[in-house]
Amino acid sequence: MIPYGKQNISQDDIDAVVDALTSDFITQGPRVTQFENAVAQKVGAKHAVAVNSATSALHIACLALELGKGQRLWTSPNTFVASANCGLYCGAGVDFVDIDPSTYNLCPKRLAEKLEHAKLTDTLPHIVVVVHMCGQSCDMEAIHQLSEQYGFRIIEDASHAIGGKYQDQYVGNCQYSDITVFSFHPVKIITTAEGGMALTNNPALAKAMENLRSHGVTRDLESLADSNQGAWYYEQQSLGFNYRMTDLQAALGTSQLARLDAFVERRQALADRYTEKLSARPLITPTLLPASKSAWHLYVIQLAELDCRRRVFDELRAKGIGVHVHYIPVHTQPYYRELGFEWGQFPAAENYYRAALSLPLYFDMTEDEQDTVIQALADALR
Template identity: 60%
Template sequence: MTPPSPLSTIPYGKQNICKEDVEAVLDVLHSDFLTQGPKVPEFEHAMATVCGAAHGVAVNSATSALHLACLALGLGPGDTLWTSPITFVASANCALYCGASVDFVDIDPATWNLCPKALATKLEKAEKENQLPKIVVPVHFCGQPCDMAAIHQLSLQYGFFIIEDAAHATGASYRKETVGNCRFSDITIFSFHPVKIITTAEGGMALTNHQDLAERMALLRSHGITRDEKEMTQPPDGPWYYQQIALGFNYRMTEIQAALGIRQLDRLDAFVAKRRMLRQRYDNLLSHLPLRLPFCHGDCDSAWHLYVIRLQRERITKTRKDVFEALRKEGIGVNLHYIPVHTQPCYRAMGFREGLFPEAERYYQEAITLPLFPDLHETDQNRVVNVLARILKQTP
């Protein structure tokens, strides 16, 4: 691989598209099906097989997958969904789409994932107030799985469903088993956005071991329409006949996207291995700087979708904004994952405010996401580290 120009901007994330990916897409373009053909079920089967789940339902985005998962589990008005405040807004918005309410559980100070201890405390209080959640959505932030065994045990005690938001965690493992097997959850969702571990350009998937949930999500992703006579309320008029038996959506994945996903899945192990190598290299190169580096629990093998550092603000003279802007000015395409959801104007209007989830808010004041993707050359990684070191050592 030829190193890029040292003057180029280094993005925080970037897809890897090879010749085989392009050929797979072209094959579909020359075929009889662009939508609703054989490639979507092939991709669903391949993803479910890799993860060890029984069923896969491919859709046009992970946000759609979250929405369908909530609907399949019966979330609606009068119900509540809990999730982490450190996530993309879709992890919470999916509840609002269903007419339900949202609340949050603070993050673990070490892993930055939803904290099982905070969850247990909140559940105990909610039970006394008769306000238990119907669904909890643990988010595998940066690609590191949450403590799913602990969360699952709490679900057995308090009776809530679990949707794993594994948008960051394709290829990750928990207790030596691949994320997505749904051993400790009802449904797991994945994202195939271009910056994620594998891509279908846009796209997502829900995995489950429950046939009824898979069938419900598959129905709702395509307008709630069925051609299955067993599901119809009256006999068909002819071979052309279909019925809408539920209010569904147009959340289908195309054949083009699925063909790309199948080929990308072939390289999943290589993508994750490269990300893990780059993570280890960052750890070694950044260890001398006034930073808090990401921690990975011994039960987990992260997919390392993101590499987030936290500034030790008491040891530096610059603000986080100063550091962020200086890196961008030097062509280092840093980002920030995420602004706590409960501080967004939409959620403030519901009564949320600063001070409710202190660990999440502390994290936000210190976090910066550094570039990490399979094609990141070591020369560019060195540049990221050197520029960051120079900025941190400068006085205001």
């Protein structure tokens, strides 16, 4: 089987986890702080809060930005459901903005049109979650300009994009957003097995997220309402959650981070090779913005013949090639249809979905394996 993605674990990674396992801390401890500092320094953010998943990071990011009932969160329909669900967790309404059919990312033009209409109907969003699909950054400068005009906050769902760049700066520096979220799932660029992180340049947001990830409980003397108690004393100051990352996961993440640029460079080389070798086939290869350098979490093609996707998918899977489809538009899911969404509302995302096919892409993929994928795809297209 050639999977669509998988982790690369080195001996250094194993040694780092064993060292953590035999230390005094195996739950949240000093290695979590070390990992947070390393990621923040790498991407150029001031604060980082490690948690047990990117979904948890999205949730506490929304809460830190005070999303609640009567407010709205907008995001891309072309994403995993977590990008929208985080708004529902907070009791807010959720809506979507259609994508740019060339980049598969949330379209700033569609966003501007929707914002103009929302202003007239008093339905502006409190938060827009922009999703860096496949590892390519959205046009963040354009979206940030709209946020200044219409007053919404920005979360970058960069689950695909650690190691990617926008305007020659690492994704995650929060230059154009309030909070950026990374995922460290095994098929992502680097892994902590399961895990996520929220980054921000705002110390108040960082403090709020740190509190929310750990039951809403604090022992910080400067934060306590009653600081005259003994060393045992703690206070629950908000309704938080157990979203903490362990030192075992953080040790793995810190070790993996040392190879981040190498991981992205190899994915870039494989993506370039796909694009070159598929150029004559009846399909569409990915388009990149000039300002973006993708982290290449996914390599998604679009098939020219819309009715052949199921057949091509089945033929490749039968040959042991782990193609996949990313994503079924969120608004078409049964749960969201019960909320009033329906097919036809976001045509660019729906047209993308009907033709999309994710090809295998991962650090350890050999050129022989890639050639096997390319040949099998060519045979299926014939």
